[in-house]
Amino acid sequence: MKRRKLEKKLKKKLDRERYDHTLGVMYTAASLAMVYNIDMEQAMYAGLLHDCAKCIPDDKKLELCQKYHLAISPAEESNPFLLHAKLGAYLARKKYHVKDGEVLHAIQVHTTGEPGMNTLDKIIYIADYIEPNRDKAPDLADVRKMAFENLDQTMLKILTNTLKYLEQKGGEIDPLTVETYQYFKHGISYCK
Ligand code: DGI
Ligand code: FE
Ligand code: FE
Numbered sequence: 001m002k003r004r005k006l007e008k009k010l011k012k013k014l015d016r017e018r019y020d021h022t023l024g025v026m027y028t029a030a031s032l033a034m035v036y037n038i039d040m041e042q043a044m045y046a047g048l049l050h051d052c053a054k055c056i057p058d059d060k061k062l063e064l065c066q067k068y069h070l071a072i073s074p075a076e077e078s079n080p081f082l083l084h085a086k087l088g089a090y091l092a093r094k095k096y097h098v099k100d101g102e103v104l105h106a107i108q109v110h111t112t113g114e115p116g117m118n119t120l121d122k123i124i125y126i127a128d129y130i131e132p133n134r135d136k137a138p139d140l141a142d143v144r145k146m147a148f149e150n151l152d153q154t155m156l157k158i159l160t161n162t163l164k165y166l167e168q169k170g171g172e173i174d175p176l177t178v179e180t181y182q183y184f185k186h187g188i189s190y191c192k
Pocket of ligand 2: 054
């Protein structure tokens with residue numbers, strides 16, 4: 001589907017703030033793609049669709065995952081908002097007709113990350129955190145600058161901040177978030 005058409009379709013599925021965020025991620029991902037020499041269109045499609053399942057109510061997320069036979073981990077069971085990544089990848093394929101497996105994978109891992117994630121995955125994860133409408137995270141100016149200099153260092157910084165934030169507010173930590181943190185903390189060779 002043409003990007004413009006997708007934008008129109010998504011606008012109806014997301015609230016105003018989420019749609020603005022989505023465009024922010026799309027253009028930030030495009031800028032990062034220019035710096036790191038990956039396909040800009042891929043980055044834009046992944047950015048545009050990364051939160052396509054975000055505005056579905058949590059009980060409906062669980063219901064849809066069951067209906068589509070998407071595995072629900074214990075962490076997702078108790079924090080169904082986490083499912084918007086997995087369900088988003090599924091809907092991107094089924095409802096938005098995205099066939100590019102790399103785009104779908106970047107959507108799938110955009111909330112927790114994953115050990116061994118590739119450049120497109122990292123770009124979407126990072127763009128999600130630094131896009132211009134974001135304003136709550138600590139050291140955002142530094143993270144934004146770092147993103148255009150070193151992706152792995154930026155991943156570690158964001159994961160560190162996220163784990164700290166979740167510990168403070170008592171949010172349940174998905175084991176995948178910790179594994180991703182360990183992967184970037186201890187070096188990329190650790191997992192491959
Ligand atoms: O969907 P967005 O809000 O744009 O961004 P996102 O999909 O990265 O979700 C961000 C939220 O996810 C943020 O508040 C931190 C939270 N998060 C990331 N990893 C985990 C997590 N929340 C829990 N409970 N457990 C995790 O492991
Ligand atoms: Fe998200
Ligand atoms: Fe997002």
